[in-house]
Amino acid sequence: MQTALTEILRVEHPVMLAGMGGVSYSRLCAAVSEAGGFGCLGASTMGDEEMVAEIAAVRSLTDKPFGVDLLTAAPQDMPAKVQAIIDGGASVFVAGLGVPREVVDQCHEQNVIVVNMCGKVHHATAAVEAGCDLVVAQGTEAGGHTGRIATLPLVPMIVDAVGSEVPVVAAGGVFDGRALAAALTLGAAGVWVGTRFIATPEARAVSGYKDRILGADETSTVVTRAYTGKTCRVINTDYADSFERSGAKPEPFPAQFLKSLGDGANHLGGDETTAGVDPDKEFMPAGQAVGAISSLTPAGDIVRSMVAEAEQALAGALG
Ligand SMILES: Cc1cc2nc3c(=O)[nH]c(=O)nc-3n(C[C@H](O)[C@H](O)[C@H](O)COP(=O)(O)O)c2cc1C
Secondary structure, three states: OOOHHHHHHOOOOOEEEOOOOOOOOHHHHHHHHHOOOEEEEEHHHOOHHHHHHHHHHHHHHOOOOEEEEEOOOOHHHHHHHHHHHHHOOOOEEEEOOOOOHHHHHHHHHOOOEEEEEEOOHHHHHHHHHOOOOEEEEEOOOOOEEOOOOOHHHHHHHHHHHHOOOOOEEEEOOOOOHHHHHHHHHOOOOEEEEOHHHHOOOOOOOOOOHHHHHHHOOOOOEEEEOOOOOOOEEEEOOHHHHHHHHHOOOOOOOOHHHHHHHHOOOOOOOOOOOOOOOOOOOOOOEOOHHHHHOOOOOOHHHHHHHHHHHHHHHHHHOOO
């Protein structure tokens, strides 16, 4: 399935692993790339040394292309972090929060593609004006920090706004090949998938997180500022529920993030061995797609079946 996305990323399948902080570590990233998709490390939960080690670990597991997503780099240390990403051999840098104006030239001079996450049309036009090479149109259905516009209207509006020069990648609620087919039909060049890849053996997660995803239905997520101070879609918990009911005013990001850490409700970046995790309180970002996920599936199988299903859906759409 060749699209503008497979061409620019130099991969076989138009399926990208979302750079999920706490979840998209080297094992998952390499598994997606090795299957012909595009793996992306979620480095927002990693210290600098850990990020460099994780990049090296991806390189040791696959020689296929991969990227790195940074959510919270402070503008002053952004160029150094991005240089570490480039030196490690990543071919793509993804900016999760805000247009990364200060590093676009640095990336381009070293043949690295710049991607920006966008929840509104004007985010996408600003990203393109700043020189970004790809934009991800992320609808409110998505897990993690999210906006208010749904994927179905957002994707074609961003496609129309940025024109044909910059490929658009659809995100938010994509869990199988039918959504990949839909995304292509809306004018996107591929998909950026988060939640579906949490339910894989390769994903990093604290204990109870994957079980909550497998047990969830489509109503199990909520958008709350309880964990980070920004609107974030998570598995609903007693902690999020009592925060919302209390009418408490969240601290701004990242102070509220630190508050949830202090409350013992946030161990994102930990794994099954992390102590003190209570799934009734824990920060477990996840999207509405949870309702459709009922088994842990190897990441490579997800990539391959998504493409096969999309081909079938496109062929079958007109009967
Ligand atoms: C656990 C989790 C962590 C996330 N962390 C980040 C992040 O650090 N940077 C970022 O750009 N997006 C992050 N996101 C959003 C994803 O990149 C992606 O847009 C979203 O998962 C897509 O929607 P879906 O979950 O319905 O597939 C995160 C999402 C989840 C579920």
